[in-house]
Amino acid sequence: MTTDHDPTVRVRRARALMDLDRHAQAKALLAEAIAEDPSDADAWCALSRCCHGLDDYSGALDAAEHALTAAPERALGWRMRSLALLGLKRHAEARVSAMESVRLEPWFWYGHLLVAQVEVADTGPAFNGPTAREAARRTLQLAPERAASHYIAGCVAERLDQAAEAEAGYREALRIDPEHLGARNNLARLDMDRGNHRSAAEGFAAVAAADRGTGVGTHNLTVVATQLISKARWVSVAVLLLTDLGIVSTDAGIGPYARIGLLVLLVLGWGAWLLWAARQLPARLRMPLLRTVRGSLAVRFSFLGVAAFTLAALALLLVPPLDRHLNLVVVTAFVLQIGAFQAAQSASRRASRET
Structure with a gap:
């Protein structure tokens, strides 16, 4: 029998709160769960996700490290560590963690997506195009019904200067999930590169209206105005x-x-x-x-x-x-x-x- 004071219940409730963007409340619940059981890898992974949602990437990394100390063979811990390092722009370390998560769970689509995401984010010479393309291909193969799979395929194609393929990926992501802001933003960027300011402004305005605090849509609207x-x-x-x-x-x-x-x-x-x-x-x-x-x-x-x-x-x-x-x-x-x-x-x- 479980109660509201059971750490497992707290973690479950905290994840539900995070789904509602109530990260501060979720963090308080997770702190209680960890205080009762400091070796609870699930609670540490959830706390890492919570800190990531609050843009506290250092806190997310610390929580992921605790999760891996408790359960070093848990792929989720490696994925959370990779996401935290990605937020800190430590791409080389993020790449290693993402690859480790794929080694532990090669059947899980999100690990492959994370490998591709790290490659796309790395604007330096360490960018590995073939690795990014293969990771995107595996993501699509394992989860073709998810908008995120097509979106990351579009990001990889754009990183490789394949605009037509990138546009196809973004449009398919929007077909599956019409509220996908990343796909809408990147499509608007492609429109602006082609000189279609009207379509670009409409896309950026939609992103700005549903802004999650990133400010990307607002920034891109200023780019349109400046041009x-x-x-x-x-x-x-x-x-x-x-x-x-x-x-x-x-x-x-x-x-x-x-x-x-x-x-x-x-x-x-x-x-x-x-x-x-x-x-x-x-x-x-x-x-x-x-x-x-x-x-x-x-x-x-x-x-x-x-x-x-x-x-x-x-x-x-x-x-x-x-x-x-x-x-x-x-x-x-x-x-x-x-x-x-x-x-x-x-x-x-x-x-x-x-x-």
């Missing part, structure tokens, strides 16, 4: 360069009709950008996107860069330069400087992948 804004800078760059060429190529500088023509070009260019940006974003997403990104430093930098280009173009058109050759050097250097800034910031503006 849309950065496109506008080319209007002012074109006007700047045309104005400079006109000033340098003629002794008298550009005439009034040429200035009017360039001003019209500037207005038409901005109008074309506004029309393009509006078509890229569904009307229902425009205000949510603005609210999401208004505090983003990257978006502010992009906006300031575009504004600076526009003001410089207007200044050149409306105010004659003191020295046309000096003006050309200064403006060209300014354009190159902003271009270098944009290139340097490209990595930080890149959309985040979920694995």
Whole structure:
């Protein structure tokens, strides 16, 4: 006969609470269970999972180590240890633990998935493509009905630069589980890489609305906004360069009709950008996107860069330069400087992948 004070019951109740994202309550129950039986490997494994859910990867690793001390041949302990090390970005150790879990339970699909997940997460030279692909293949073979199997297959394919195969994996994961945020996020990223900002924004907005605290969807929405804004800078760059060429190529500088023509070009260019940006974003997403990104430093930098280009173009058109050759050097250097800034910031503006 078991009671509410039985450690086994506590562990069972704690797992149910974790399924409801009530990790703090689960942790309290597990602490009681471990206090009664410090050698309970199940309780330690559950505590590792609980700490992982709280983003306490050091605590998750400590609990997994205790579980393995109590039961070194328990594959679950090795899987929990691998997940904790993955959270700490200690990929080499996470890889060893994941492989050990597969050795102990080669028939269990999640161990193979974890091997693939570690490989995908490792962005260094230790990444092993054949190992990742074989692990994903085994995962699909053992659990073809699970969305996670198709999702990790998509992640591996994307890591191997096989976009079509990756998209197929993500779409199958979404077919099985329409609420799979990782698949939705990564599909949106693929859309953005293809220049389909409309579809990308819709996907990222759905991820942000169901955010589990990762902030990935919100970050990726700022990437969309930054890319849309950065496109506008080319209007002012074109006007700047045309104005400079006109000033340098003629002794008298550009005439009034040429200035009017360039001003019209500037207005038409901005109008074309506004029309393009509006078509890229569904009307229902425009205000949510603005609210999401208004505090983003990257978006502010992009906006300031575009504004600076526009003001410089207007200044050149409306105010004659003191020295046309000096003006050309200064403006060209300014354009190159902003271009270098944009290139340097490209990595930080890149959309985040979920694995």
